[in-house]
Amino acid sequence: MNHTVTRIERRRWPALLLLLGVLTACFGLLAAPGNAAKEDLTGEISGVMRDAQGQPIAGVSFQVTNASGFTGSDISNRQGEWVVPIPGPGQYVVSLDPATLPAGVTLTNPERTSLTVSLLSNSKTVAFPTGAADTTRESFLDRFLQLAVDGLVFGLVIALAGVGLSMIFGTTGLTNFAHGEIVTLGALATFVFNNFIGLPFPLAVALAVVVCGLFGALNDWGLWKPLRKKGVSLIAMLVVSIGLGILLRYIYLFFFGGDTEQYASYSGQPGLALGPVDITPKVIIGSVVAILALVLTMMWLGLTRNGKASRAVSDNPALASASGINVERVINQVWIIGAALAGLSGALYSMSVGVNWLEGFQLLLLVFAGVVLGGLGTALGAIVGSLVVGVLLQISTLFLPTEMKTVGALLIMIIILLIRPQGLLGRRERVG
Amino acid sequence: MDIGLILNQSITQGLGVQAVIFALAAIGLNVHFGYTGLLNFGQAAFLAVAAYGLGVTVATLGFSLWVGLIVGVLAAVVLALILGIPTLRLRADYLAIVTIATAEIVRLVVRSVTLRDIFGGSDGINRFADEFYALNPFSSGLALGPLTFSRNDLFVVVVGWLLVLLSCLIVFLAMRSPWGRVLKGIREDEEAVRSLGKNVYSYKMQALVVGGVLGCLGGFVFAISSQSVQPDNYGTDLTFFAWAAMILGGAARVFGPVLGSILFWFLLVFINVTLTEAVRVGYITFIDGTQVGQIQFWILGLTLMLLMIFRPQGILGDKRELAFDVK
Numbered sequence: 001m002n003h004t005v006t007r008i009e010r011r012r013w014p015a016l017l018l019l020l021g022v023l024t025a026c027f028g029l030l031a032a033p034g035n036a037a038k039e040d041l042t043g044e045i046s047g048v049m050r051d052a053q054g055q056p057i058a059g060v061s062f063q064v065t066n067a068s069g070f071t072g073s074d075i076s077n078r079q080g081e082w083v084v085p086i087p088g089p090g091q092y093v094v095s096l097d098p099a100t101l102p103a104g105v106t107l108t109n110p111e112r113t114s115l116t117v118s119l120l121s122n123s124k125t126v127a128f129p130t131g132a133a134d135t136t137r138e139s140f141l142d143r144f145l146q147l148a149v150d151g152l153v154f155g156l157v158i159a160l161a162g163v164g165l166s167m168i169f170g171t172t173g174l175t176n177f178a179h180g181e182i183v184t185l186g187a188l189a190t191f192v193f194n195n196f197i198g199l200p201f202p203l204a205v206a207l208a209v210v211v212c213g214l215f216g217a218l219n220d221w222g223l224w225k226p227l228r229k230k231g232v233s234l235i236a237m238l239v240v241s242i243g244l245g246i247l248l249r250y251i252y253l254f255f256f257g258g259d260t261e262q263y264a265s266y267s268g269q270p271g272l273a274l275g276p277v278d279i280t281p282k283v284i285i286g287s288v289v290a291i292l293a294l295v296l297t298m299m300w301l302g303l304t305r306n307g308k309a310s311r312a313v314s315d316n317p318a319l320a321s322a323s324g325i326n327v328e329r330v331i332n333q334v335w336i337i338g339a340a341l342a343g344l345s346g347a348l349y350s351m352s353v354g355v356n357w358l359e360g361f362q363l364l365l366l367v368f369a370g371v372v373l374g375g376l377g378t379a380l381g382a383i384v385g386s387l388v389v390g391v392l393l394q395i396s397t398l399f400l401p402t403e404m405k406t407v408g409a410l411l412i413m414i415i416i417l418l419i420r421p422q423g424l425l426g427r428r429e430r431v432g
Numbered sequence: 433m434d435i436g437l438i439l440n441q442s443i444t445q446g447l448g449v450q451a452v453i454f455a456l457a458a459i460g461l462n463v464h465f466g467y468t469g470l471l472n473f474g475q476a477a478f479l480a481v482a483a484y485g486l487g488v489t490v491a492t493l494g495f496s497l498w499v500g501l502i503v504g505v506l507a508a509v510v511l512a513l514i515l516g517i518p519t520l521r522l523r524a525d526y527l528a529i530v531t532i533a534t535a536e537i538v539r540l541v542v543r544s545v546t547l548r549d550i551f552g553g554s555d556g557i558n559r560f561a562d563e564f565y566a567l568n569p570f571s572s573g574l575a576l577g578p579l580t581f582s583r584n585d586l587f588v589v590v591v592g593w594l595l596v597l598l599s600c601l602i603v604f605l606a607m608r609s610p611w612g613r614v615l616k617g618i619r620e621d622e623e624a625v626r627s628l629g630k631n632v633y634s635y636k637m638q639a640l641v642v643g644g645v646l647g648c649l650g651g652f653v654f655a656i657s658s659q660s661v662q663p664d665n666y667g668t669d670l671t672f673f674a675w676a677a678m679i680l681g682g683a684a685r686v687f688g689p690v691l692g693s694i695l696f697w698f699l700l701v702f703i704n705v706t707l708t709e710a711v712r713v714g715y716i717t718f719i720d721g722t723q724v725g726q727i728q729f730w731i732l733g734l735t736l737m738l739l740m741i742f743r744p745q746g747i748l749g750d751k752r753e754l755a756f757d758v759k
Contacts, residue, residue: 129545239679243733249733406540410536
């Protein structure tokens with residue numbers, strides 16, 4: 001008996017390599033080297049112009065000068081990006097022409113139209129934050145409503161990732177620190193299907209979700225299942241997931257590069273004004289899809305045989321196994337569903353923030369905040385907690401500087417742990 | 433391919449400032465994880481608050497370097513208390529989530545534009561360690577075979593390794609004392625220790641403080657060696673590097689983290705410089721210079737995974753002693 005187990009294990013180790021191979025092949029497409037700098041201009045100063053909602057702003061004019069008489073300029077493109085090639089390291093003054101800003105958009109600090117930057121290396125990104133200044137025109141209630149809607153939309157993104165994280169934790173006990181990388185995979189795959197292969201956006205998202213589901217299945221089958229069989233402890237698995245996360249992240253960076261890209265479809269979609277709330281049609285459709293996916297997941301958990309079985313496994317794997325449930329198969333299904341939802345999360349999230357190799361990892365802490373808030377291990381808790389985190393995160397910008405909103409959300413998570421460690425909907429016994 | 437350059441760089445950096453920084457961070461982690469079983473994934477925060485405590489005190493407030501060092505240590509103690517109060521009563525994985533979140537909070541706060549006047553935003557704080565370099569007793573740098581250090585580097589490295597030795601001595605003495613035995617007891621079976629009448633919560637808190645203070649020495653070395661503190665140097669990657677070093681050398685062993693840091697840093701630099709050279713000479717054409725730098729993170733990720741799966745006790749460790757291999 002033991003011998004067969006070891007033999008199966010041995011044969012399955014190569015699956016990990018296979019998994020990496022598939023990834024590598026997937027993103028090999030992206031490894032196009034791009035080097036178009038002029039001979040004497042070896043460096044560059046660049047940036048991405050965005051409005052308060054994170055939408056790119058085109059047509060803003062930038063000028064870069066230095067003390068020795070160098071002058072360069074650029075105008076932001078459809079993605080809001082601008083690049084000024086420069087002679088190399090040194091001190092530069094970057095200025096923005098406020099007259100080229102579109103109506104209604106102002107800099108957060110209107111006096112700071114030019115910045116002095118010193119470059120130690122060859123490149124630097126410079127940001128001119130916008131928004132918040134024009135909010136004085138709007139009433140407090142209008143801003144509150146806008147932020148609440150933005151928060152709900154963001155909360156749905158967090159929830160999609162959080163449900164999978166929570167279900168995987170429930171059934172296997174694994175705190176998966178590589179979950180954010182599945183979110184990124186969803187965005188990257190959508191980007192590849194949409195921009196490189198040129199598929200229509202909905203089809204690209206659907207395919208990306210399938211890719212992520214497969215990736216989840218492969219993840220469980222190639223790595224976590226053998227580890228469970230080997231009897232590796234949960235804490236060791238947690239560290240393994242951190243290692244896997246780092247590896248995947250830097251594989252993405254290697255093939256995708258460090259820039260933030262926009263999807264080819266709908267990147268500059270104009271917003272609709274619904275009463276006081278500005279929202280783009282793509283965000284409305286994306287949110288409806290997210291809600292549908294979450295409702296379907298809850299129905300799967302509550303109504304289907306496999307879903308019920310997964311809850312039984314969460315409660316007590318040994319008992320579930322004894323009553324005839326195929327525990328490993330249930331866990332594999334949970335991985336597929338969890339990873340597919342995370343992929344959808346990444347695909348939708350990137351509609352507003354762009355595709356970036358680090359986005360999933362940056363989202364992960366907020367996902368943890370949502371999941372911990374709702375109660376680790378419960379799917380409904382993850383959804384409720386994530387929506388609360390999303391809304392609080394946005395609303396907090398009424399009182400806090402925007403750059404501090406993540407800090408606020410993480411602090412809330414820590415405070416919740418202090419006063420109600422089992423979370424809003426968790427059961428007390430889960431916390432030891 | 434310049435083999436001399438490759439060896440020179442690898443050996444110099446394997447014994448250089450970076451290795452010292454990670455050794456100190458990993459020694460602190462070893463008290464947390466190796467001896468007490470606490471999953472601290474926010475070690476970078478301890479280094480950051482120490483470095484910023486030093487930088488702000490000296491550069492922003494204008495006090496002497498020595499006051500800055502005391503402020504840095506106090507900041508690390510306070511951070512440990514803040515971290516410990518909500519989480520030490522909870523299950524291990526909650527501590528992991530909260531510590532990693534706290535490290536991000538610290539980084540986001542010190543790099544914020546709002547507090548730029550205090551912490552210097554994303555540029556950080558510079559030039560605050562002249563007092564330290566004024567004490568440099570060495571009249572010239574060192575060039576011993578492949579080992580080359582400039583005069584200032586030599587001073588930092590010597591002081592750094594003395595700190596590492598001192599930390600090892602502290603850990604050695606602490607862990608063979610009754611106090612250390614209680615910590616190991618908590619790692620093996622918290623309930624058993626509690627049933628013997630020990631205040632487990634208090635002991636865990638003490639371990640968190642001690643490990644945090646040992647780790648914060650790494651923050652001082654980091655800050656002083658480059659005469660600058662920059663927020664993005666204290667990201668989660670720093671913590672993960674320290675973890676990899678600790679596990680590679682062997683957790684719950686006095687010299688495990690030190691050996692791990694030297695080996696791991698040597699390995700990273702060796703691979704990095706070899707690849708860079710291979711790209712420069714043209715042996716490797718399918719990657720460029722910046723991509724070489726990313727490969728060391730592949731190695732970091734793979735090292736963490738493979739070590740935890742196949743050899744969680746690392747080089748020096750004893751498998752029976754490690755709590756995380758007992759289910």
